[in-house]
Amino acid sequence: MTNKITLLLNPAAGRGRGSKAAQLVASALRAAGFAVRKVVGENAEEALARARTAVDGGTGALIAVGGDGTANLALQAVAGTRTPLGLVAVGTGNDFARALGQPIGDAGAAGRLIATALKAGRVRDIDLGKVGGHWFGTVLASGFDSRVNDRGNRMRWLTGRFKYDLAMMAELASFRPFPYRIVLDDGVVQEVEATLVAIGNGSSYGGGMRICPGADLTDGLFDVTVVGDLSRTTLLRVFPRVYRGTHVRHPKVTVHRSATVEIAAEDIRGYVDGEPLRPLPLTARCVPGALRVIGP
Incomplete structure (x- = not known):
């Protein structure tokens, strides 16, 4: 797996905590030896297009930093591929991260967990729902x-x-x-x-x-x-x-x-x-x- 990791960021998540959370996650990943690139768009469509470009380009993982809306957006880019998804839950609901047993509201802990898991190759496959061409997790x-x-x-x-x-x-x-x-x-x-x-x-x-x-x-x-x-x-x-x-x-x-x-x-x-x-x-x-x- 390449050491290049992509962060999909919602800066408004958690009433503005998204940007700070992304910095904490990027620091944890870089400390573990990964190269980090952030993806953020002017709107959801632009952010998704950039995330898909990163996945098509062979990014080692896509990390969604935000709430369930950001996680759902990330699903549209990685579902059906072998690119693993990480979740940093700093939104309002965070139900997908909760279902996966991820830390809630603690970006530092989530970043360290993701970095450790990536180094160890600790990934697993789960089911998704699909309506037409749209994927969902919860x-x-x-x-x-x-x-x-x-x-x-x-x-x-x-x-x-x-x-x-x-x-x-x-x-x-x-x-x-x-x-x-x-x-x-x-x-x-x-x-x-x-x-x-x-x-x-x-x-x-x-x-x-x-x-x-x-x-x-x-x-x-x-x-x-x-x-x-x-x-x-x-x-x-x-x-x-x-x-x-x-x-x-x-x-x-x-x-x-x-x-x-x-x-x-x-x-x-x-x-x-x-x-x-x-x-x-x-x-x-x-x-x-x-x-x-x-x-x-």
Whole structure:
């Protein structure tokens, strides 16, 4: 493996901690004998183009410094290649790094771990989800949670978790279950009223909400969590359980395992790794071993 390593940087991650984090990671890599090049674009499209150029040019690894959005961007450059990905989690959610057992919010520790793992050749292959040509590492979200994201993204005058708490309360005011059409590997069509449907390659989204607590990054299958037709009162009572993953014990919640999932519903946008994708219908496919990751 070449000793040339590429850092994909989101300077705004963690409210501006991204640039400082990148310096710490670069220092750790250089101390271990690696040459480091930083990639940052004026926008996501430019940054992705530069990351792909680095991968096509044979970089030894791509290190994403930021949150889940930066990690998702990096996936589009390295998925399906043998270029390993490292994550330095300094964003808001950091669910992909959490699923991989990486340090959260400690760029120095993450940089040292990546440098040590690269020196030792410690990499492993994991599964990814794919919708059309777009890859994702954690969860494809749809339904109530994606509606909350839609509303929160429109609240540009607010930042942080308070914005999404406010968006959630606003969505609850007009909440109703959504008619879904779901098709799994067995081909049986399920027509259900559901609060949300989450397709999990990883277990969590939203900064540690374990919506698909049994998801395994290496089993070749998604965990598909279907939260049924809850009332507003029941939703308020059940939703906090998602942080422990115990919501799946509720009788209105079912979990399926499938390598391919088709979902359709009116006026619902899909989100992957916390990023807006496009409106349903969507078909997600689990691709075994699609990503090579660095350590631990």
